[in-house]
Amino acid sequence: MTYIAKPPLRHPTLERNRVGYTRRDYEGKISTLCAGCGHDSISAAIIQACWELDIEPHRVAKLSGIGCSSKTPDYFLGASHGFNTVHGRMPSVLTGANLANRELLYLGVSGDGDSASIGLGQFAHAMRRGVRMAYIVENNGVYGLTKGQFSATADQGSKSKKGVINSDSPVDLVGLALQLGATFVARAFSGNKEQLVPLVKGALQHGGAAFIDVISPCVAFNNHPGSTKSYDYVREHNESVSRIDFITGREEITADYGPGEAVDVRQHDGTLLRLRSLHAGYDPTDRGQAMAYMQEHQARGEVVTGLLYVDPLATDLHTALNTSDRPLNVLGEPDLCPGAAALQKLNASLR
Numbered sequence: 371m372t373y374i375a376k377p378p379l380r381h382p383t384l385e386r387n388r389v390g391y392t393r394r395d396y397e398g399k400i401s402t403l404c405a406g407c408g409h410d411s412i413s414a415a416i417i418q419a420c421w422e423l424d425i426e427p428h429r430v431a432k433l434s435g436i437g438c439s440s441k442t443p444d445y446f447l448g449a450s451h452g453f454n455t456v457h458g459r460m461p462s463v464l465t466g467a468n469l470a471n472r473e474l475l476y477l478g479v480s481g482d483g484d485s486a487s488i489g490l491g492q493f494a495h496a497m498r499r500g501v502r503m504a505y506i507v508e509n510n511g512v513y514g515l516t517k518g519q520f521s522a523t524a525d526q527g528s529k530s531k532k533g534v535i536n537s538d539s540p541v542d543l544v545g546l547a548l549q550l551g552a553t554f555v556a557r558a559f560s561g562n563k564e565q566l567v568p569l570v571k572g573a574l575q576h577g578g579a580a581f582i583d584v585i586s587p588c589v590a591f592n593n594h595p596g597s598t599k600s601y602d603y604v605r606e607h608n609e610s611v612s613r614i615d616f617i618t619g620r621e622e623i624t625a626d627y628g629p630g631e632a633v634d635v636r637q638h639d640g641t642l643l644r645l646r647s648l649h650a651g652y653d654p655t656d657r658g659q660a661m662a663y664m665q666e667h668q669a670r671g672e673v674v675t676g677l678l679y680v681d682p683l684a685t686d687l688h689t690a691l692n693t694s695d696r697p698l699n700v701l702g703e704p705d706l707c708p709g710a711a712a713l714q715k716l717n718a719s720l721r
Contacts, residue, residue, distance in 0.1 A: 393417065396417040398446045398447060403441070404589050406589040411560040412584055416447070419570040423575070427448075428450060432450055432477045435460040437481040438515055453467070458485070460479075464503055469688070472688055477574070478503050482507060493543070500689075500690065502687065504582070508584055510587055522541040544678065545664065554580035554680050555580075555660065557674060654678065
């Protein structure tokens with residue numbers, strides 16, 4: 371059970387990052403999810419991303435709703451701030467926390483039921499307001515906690531474990547995020563850690579609303595023939611739009627290479643990164659092209675993964691509201707109540 375702590379003994383030779391933490395320091399409690407659940411792979415990717423980014427765990431606030439996916443924050447970043455909200459309400463609670471303390475890194479973890487059904491309105495407003503956070507949906511197309519009913523993201527025509535055919539059109543959270551103004555939009559597959567870890571790193575460092583839809587097969591209720599969220603289906607229909615990496619900002623590294631060419635780029639630690647331009651003409655900064663590309667491949671029955679859209683000049687809700695540079699939760703009474711004269715001046719400006 372989740373109350374069972376992991377053994378405290380750690381090998382003295384475990385590698386540490388630049389802030390002195392080992393990878394174990396980013397772990398949480400023992401997972402109680404089904405063996406082989408894609409959600410555990412996502413947790414492992416989050417652990418790896420935070421360790422590689424040299425993020426101090428106490429600088430992260432992780433929030434979730436209700437569902438199998440919303441249990442997972444207990445399995446990573448055990449030393450971070452955490453809050454498990456009610457069903458579908460994670461985005462609004464995270465928005466309030468973000469406004470109160472802008473110095474934390476916010477990670478919202480949700481599921482296809484939590485975000486695409488009861489929480490759809492909450493998801494929409496978090497995206498359009500530009501709340502700075504990494505919003506990860508662990509998408510398996512079913513309600514795993516209540517024994518496998520179709521969720522709102524289940525594809526039309528897909529078959530349940532009991533043989534029922536889904537007749538409803540699916541909610542496409544990636545398409546909604548693009549339309550609603552999210553400034554970092556990606557889709558990944560839980561079984562592809564090489565792609566997922568850089569996407570999580572990029573989302574955590576993004577300056578606005580970052581959304582990642584992760585197809586995460588449910589091994590208990592949605593990993594059978596006929597399901598479009600199974601491991602075999604996604605691997606057979608995966609169309610990756612990019613092979614990306616994310617490097618913490620230091621001195622700029624540049625590389626010049628043409629479409630289809632490969633180039634070795636030396637990194638700050640002396641290692642070589644081999645980059646290959648796979649899709650000539652695909653521009654992740656073009657929101658319209660991202661939507662068209664995704665819909666084009668979706669019509670072919672393909673799952674498009676990778677970084678679909680990013681706005682490198684993104685701003686967040688604090689910029690829109692012109693809030694104080696100091697976190698609101700540290701402002702004292704003199705800052706919040708400047709006196710009668712200031713109130714009269716404000717009232718006069720509104721007449």
